[in-house]
Amino acid sequence: MGDSVLTASVLLFDMDGTLVDSTASVERAWGRFAGRHGLEASAILAVAHGRPTIEVVAEFAPHGVDVVAETDRIEAEEIDRTDGISEIPGAAALLRGLDRDRWAVVTSATRALTVRRLAAVGIPLPKILVAADDVTKGKPHPQPYMLAAKALGFDAAEAVVFEDAPAGLTSAQAAGAATVVVGGYKGEAADGLPRIADFSSVTVSPNGSGMSVSLG
Incomplete structure (x- = not known):
């Protein structure tokens, strides 16, 4: 599943299916x-x-x-109705340990729904959130991930994205970001990409001006 180490300036996370099992x-x-x-x-x-x-x-x-x-x-x-939703294992602990200026959530859900779901499962709210309300072109267009990276002060090519669905995987790759598949999706959009089951074995450590991301 893992054994990869990636380098990034910022980390960008989808929500549904990536941070939250909804x-x-x-x-x-x-x-x-x-x-x-x-x-x-x-x-x-x-x-x-x-x-x-x-x-x-x-x-x-x-x-x-x-x-x-x-x-x-x-x-x-x-x-x-937030009953039946849960944290993807390891997500909350990982995000709590990150510099809030170096990560964002990029979701096709609206801002209100995103805040509700993250709070419901105990995941910290991001400083930067790009939701459906914030884009003119949603996933699979690259705009959402490009906007999030820019809001953090970086280019999307300097990001590692965690995604679980074909629309998001396509969006992240089109934006130029290194992309990691979360979960079991095995369609064409995931071909050749590193994969994790969840975040329980993911570790992030400083690496010069950026971060080393070990997928476990």
């Missing part, structure tokens, strides 16, 4: 959406992970459905 919550939310509109939930779930909710709603909602209102409803349901 799979059950997300699947329930899309299941309710599918049920309201007579859609096949499995088809939605096959492409929804890692993408902004509004984009997925726009793709699947029947003609005439208010996409913004439907997105707001899904968002409100997920903010209200």
